[in-house]
Amino acid sequence: MSRRAGAAGSQTALREANKALVVGTVQRYGGLTQVELAAATGLSQATVSTIVRELLAAGIVDTAVTTRSGRRAQLVTLARRVGLAVGIQVGHRHLRVVLGDFAHEVVAEQMLPLPFEHPSDTTLDRGALLVMDLLERIGSDLEDVVAIGLGVPAPVDVDTGVVSVPGLLRGWEDEHLAQVLTERLGRPVLVDNDANLGALAEATLGAARGYRDAVYVRASYGIGAGIVLGGQVHRGFAGTAGEIGHVQVDPTGHICRCGSRGCLDTVVGANALVEPLRASHGSLALRDVIARARDGDPGSSRVVADAGAVIGSVLAGLGTSMNPQCVVVGGELAETGEVLLGPLREALQRRVLLNQVAPLEVVPAALGQRAEVMGALVLALRSADVPVRAEDDAAPVGAPPGDGRRDGAREEQGEGGRDDDRG
Amino acid sequence: MTEATRTPLLSMRGISKRFGGVEALVGVDLEVHRGEVVALVGDNAAGKSTLAKMVAGVLTPDAGLIEIDGVPVTIPTPAAAHALGVATVFQELALCDNLDVTSNLFLGRELRDGRGARDDERMEQVARQILRDLTSRIPTVRVPLSHLSAGQRQAVAIARTLIGSPRLVVLDEPTASLSVAQTAEVLVHIEGLRDLGLGVVLISHNMTDVRSVADRVEVLRHGRNNGSFDARSTGYEHIIAAITGASRAATPRPVPLRS
Missing domain, CATH: 3.30.420.40 (ATPase, nucleotide binding domain)
Structure with a gap:
């Protein structure tokens, strides 16, 4: 088992580090017995036992009796407040x-x-x-x-x-x-x-936090947007608000699943990204195109970048109508980072009305694929x-802030x- | 498929095998590319496992040509398969319940240090690294296999295939008798193998699992090819029709090279 750095300093610092390690491990595996915790962290069973007792008293973990291969064992899980x-x-x-x-x-x-x-x-x-x-x-x-x-x-x-x-x-x-x-x-x-x-999550916990008006774009197998107006998700009468995948971008394009012609989805959806690469790259899945674009493959990057520009131009229309403070981009395509975001941002900012108050920000989803x-x-x-x-x-009851166990959520x-x- | 222009990782042409009066395989073709998951589906006794056993070196074909990376090969023994970079997980996981995860991963190919002694420390390091690469939920590599759930054991079996850096992994019914959460983990592992650039042959009865991770589905029926489908754009019904014989392979497959 890996030995923790001995040079980390004082006893207290070491104990805090071990505590963070135990909590992190429980978080990763959901629930672990104390024996498994000792093995997974490399700490001794006595240390784990002491730390678990402290964490239990602080309300950070819960323990329950369970069985592992017929023997009684102590299952450690993260404490849950209310439910x-x-x-x-x-x-x-x-x-x-x-x-x-x-x-x-x-x-x-x-x-x-x-x-x-x-x-x-x-x-x-x-x-x-x-x-x-x-x-x-x-x-x-x-x-x-x-x-x-x-x-x-x-x-x-x-x-x-x-x-x-x-x-x-x-x-x-x-x-x-x-x-x-x-x-x-x-x-x-x-x-x-x-x-x-996605919009709700980014507005509550992620990149759109603190903005009253924001747009979340999900660029995946198809494309959609979630609209936040005055801090609330705006769904529209039948829930179709933000369905930018069905805005027409090519009047002579393919027929979309919705029945219209040349929708954004037919131009930047999964098929539209995979097909142009078939002759040069063979048969790829969308995840292959994304992985290749991220690795700098020119053909795949080009396809994703062009998609970003088209999405940006459609977002410009939405942006002009609703004047958001920020656009958050999520979905699998956002994993390519600036390959998608750069052209998207450029197309969006070129077309949307300039205002003198604050620039329109275009940022990746803070919560990523989650x-x-x-x-x-x-x-x-x-x-x-x-x-x-x-x-x-x-909050103060659950865990003292700054115990280093959580990522600031x-x-x-x-x-x-x-x-x-x-x- | 334009991938034909690239050399496949595994190419099997005109494979035939008889067991007495039973025609197990008749002129079967199979191709697997790097970073591709090919599912082999079919009814019971369609010849799926027989084909897998040939890749694994357990059975040898009566006729036909096998190429790995464009080089014609014979695979007379499992050791030969391993040397060629083929790793196989059979339905009945060949694992030892009394040994811990690390020992199972390295069973029969333990790492040695400079003096020829068993290098336990390095094996444990590699084991942890592999389990992490597969984002496995096995908390410790020191726990005996008997303590693990069915899904975790399957994960160990899959992890075992990664020892010795294989090129091709063959999985025979990896999700049989697993819970949904365990199945989910195994399917995520299979995606991981694909992302590592390995070729994967997946044999399964479960059409949902197969279509979830496969790039291509090859249907076998009575020991013969009965259709090849792009799993990313083919509906369930078409594949079932080919398995049951309601549809027949429309055109003869590319002329196989008979030996």
């Missing part, structure tokens, strides 16, 4: 599930790759089973779950939980998605569009009866709450 919520994000090719507490702290998460054109019945069934598995992993059950947020890659009527535009997500139409999951799991379920959830699923978690937490803002008062949360007050 748990579940965030589920259904993507075109993957499913993400997170379990989080009222501090928006993720206690367990799992990604599951999904097939092309996966049907709602199979995917929701797997999603429900995955939620149960993750709850079991942290030694919890559905009783602790206050609500479940579900994000799907299509506009949703949030009141009924039904996809509101036909043709955009095959196999998911005419299904009361919230009802299906509620029947399976017996907990309240809220459904929203994935880009709206933005949408974190939005689903935030949505679930906000729906719960327990006031989310109580955590501002609760708690402070961010505090500010997010204040934004709400203003809005």
